[in-house]
Amino acid sequence: MALLEVSHLDVRFALRQGEVRALRDVSFTLDRGERLGIVGESGAGKSVAAFTILNLIAKPGYIAGGSILFEGRDLTRLKPRALQNIRGNQISMIFQDPMMTLNPVLTVGEQMIECLKAHRRIRSREAREIALNKLRQVYIPSPEKRLDQYPHELSGGMRQRIIIAIALLLDPDIIVADEPxxxxxxxxxxxxxxxxxxxxxxxxxxLILITHDLGVVSQVTQRTLVMYAGRVIEQGPTREIINDAQHPYTQGLINALPQMASPGSRLNQIPGAMPPLAKTPPGCAFHPRCGFSTDAAGQRRRDCREDVPAFVTSGNCHVACHMVRELVERDPVEPGEAS
Structure with a gap:
């Protein structure tokens, strides 16, 4: 059984102008010790997925459907007290901006000791020793001095190391890092x-690493999910996705990397922009920007315009694309051929 299993997750925001679906049928698993990357442009739903795992979605957002199983327990059905015991203790989160995460009026040591006491019956002296040990693990110089300093007295890199140390304080099973x-x-x-x-x-x-940087994903993660307009559109081993992306959107993200352009030439880019969640087009949400969604006559393909693509297996990856489905059905891979 997977350590974390997210199944058919549906997250919505009830706004005055109508309900907006931020996540649509999102499913993935995470094994113990595995490193998973979630990538996509701004607005793809990456951070919403991260916050939903810990049920940190604030109103008017809510989980409309699906399940999040952690060690067999559905986090979407737990009471606040039970969920509080899991947050920080078994699942920790690293947020984007350390200055927004750390309390500016408390010293580093006070914040770390407070975190330990919230989850364990422990004396202040013992908690301070644990905090010092964690600071040493993240290679903070002069940890005894840093414990008594305030966040504004530290550099950005030092603050982020302290956030990582806090995430590791209670020896969690999962760390969710939102563009750290x-x-x-x-x-x-x-x-x-x-x-x-x-x-x-x-x-x-x-580790669940939320990022828009495919270069970071290629160096850190073992498996990758690519998201677009609230949906997972491709997932599989990171190496295979980077070396042989199947979905046109993933191909566009890789081609947009600076190293993919010739010296002195313009950087490659995906035409258009991510659609607002309130105006997600029908069918494949990427089809207005996709160069493969037009037929020989220059018209948009009907299936791309009208039908949400189902996942198809291509190699070791799962891809939601009508074009990939046609290619797989036309030239199926024989058992044992996929690497």
Whole structure:
């Protein structure tokens, strides 16, 4: 049994102008110690998926359907007290901006000790020793000094290391990292991702990494989900998706990487923009931007315009695309041929 199993998750926001579906039929699993990446443009639903796992969706948002099974328990049906025992204790989250996460009027040590006392019956001295140990694990220099400092006295990279240390305080089974390097410069980003990978491997912690950066995903994760307009449109082994993307949207994301353009030429880009969730087009949501959705006469294919594509297996990946389905049905892979 998978450590985490998300099945047919449907999240909606009840707005004055009508109900908006932020997640549509999202399903995936996560095994113990596995590293999973969720990628897509802004508005794809990545962060909503991350927040929903811990049931942190604020009103007017709500879970309209589906299940989130953690060690066999459905998190969508737990009472607040039971869910509070899981948050931070068994499933931790790293947010985008450490300055928004850390309390500016409490020292680092006060915040770490408070977190430990919220979940364990422990003395302050023992809690401080655990906090010091975690700071050492994330390579914070002079940890004794840092415990008595306030967040504003630390650099951005140092603050993010402290957030990671707090996430590891209670030895969780899963860490959900929501774009943990967004506010950092490139060199610090690489250090933080390398640290996160090292800690997950060392402690056998499962990781869900939310990002728009396919370069980071290729270096850190073992399996990848690609999201578009609230749906998962491709999922499979990270190496296979990076080397041989099947969905036109995934191909567009990879082609848009700076290293894919010739020196001195314009960067590649996907035409158009992600549709607003309130105005998601029928059929395949990507079809207005997809170069493969037009027929020989230049008209949009009817199935792309009208029918939501079902998942089809291509190699070791699952892809929701009418074009891929036709290719697979025309030239099926014999058993044993898929790598």
């Amino acid at each position: 390097t967004t506010a950092l410069d490139v060199t610090i980003q690489a250090e933080i991702m390398s640290l996160l990978l090292e800690l997950c491997e060392k402690h056998n912690v499962a």
